[in-house]
Amino acid sequence: MLELKILSTEKAPQAQANARGRLFEQLMRAVLRKYDYEVLDISVNYSGMEIDIEGSDKISQAPLYAECKFYDKSIDSPAFQAFYGKYMSRWRRNNRAIGLFIAIPNLNSHALGFYKETCESDDGITVRL
Numbered sequence: 001m002l003e004l005k006i007l008s009t010e011k012a013p014q015a016q017a018n019a020r021g022r023l024f025e026q027l028m029r030a031v032l033r034k035y036d037y038e039v040l041d042i043s044v045n046y047s048g049m050e051i052d053i054e055g056s057d058k059i060s061q062a063p064l065y066a067e068c069k070f071y072d073k074s075i076d077s078p079a080f081q082a083f084y085g086k087y088m089s090r091w092r093r094n095n096r097a098i099g100l101f102i103a104i105p106n107l108n109s110h111a112l113g114f115y116k117e118t119c120e121s122d123d124g125i126t127v128r129l
Helices: 013-034 077-091 109-120
Strands: 037-039 044-046 049-051 053-057 063-070 098-104 126-128
Touching: 013 037, 013 053, 013 063, 013 098, 044 077, 049 063, 049 077, 063 077, 077 098, 077 109
Parallel strands: 063 098, 098 126
Antiparallel strands: 037 053, 044 049, 053 063
C-alpha cells in the first residue's frame, strides 16, 4: 500500500494541520494540471464559501471545483456535504461543472453512503471522489 506523508515545520498542532492542508492542495493542483486541467493558483471565495481549487477542463472548458482534505482519520459526512453544497451552488450556474472531492485517507461509511445515494446515482451532476 502506498503511503503519503506531508510534513510541516510548524510547532502547534493546528498550525501543522493547516500547513499540511495547504501543501496537499498545492500537490493536488500539480496533479490536476498533469491531467489537463487549467488550475488557478489561489483558493477562491464566493460569498463566504471557500473553494480549495478552481479551474477548468482544458478540452471541454467545463468549470472545475475541488475540495482537498488531508486528515489522519476518515472524512465524515458533514465535510463532504459541505463540499456538495458548495459544488451545487456553482453547478446551478453552469450544469457542466465538475466537482472533485480529494480526500486522504478516505470517506467514512456515512459519507460514502451519502455520495453513493446522492451523487453517484445522479447522471445529471459530475461529482467524483
